[in-house]
Amino acid sequence: MPATVERISPQEAHRHMESDSDTVLVCAYESDDKFRENHLEGALSLSEFQGRADSISKDGEVIFYCA
Numbered sequence: 001m002p003a004t005v006e007r008i009s010p011q012e013a014h015r016h017m018e019s020d021s022d023t024v025l026v027c028a029y030e031s032d033d034k035f036r037e038n039h040l041e042g043a044l045s046l047s048e049f050q051g052r053a054d055s056i057s058k059d060g061e062v063i064f065y066c067a
Contacts, residue, residue, distance in 0.1 A: 013063050017042060022060025024049070029066060038067050
């Protein structure tokens, strides 16, 4: 079954992060400079996410964001 992609508001993303410890927030920029400019508390960089992909819960939610 293919994964579904849903757009959510920043407020909804915040609620997901607050209520579910399995939710992962990822800043979807490949550039480290862009990540530093747009980093939100608790977010992983895209490269960090890719490096940890095998250890991230497959049952949890992943929220990607960009500016």
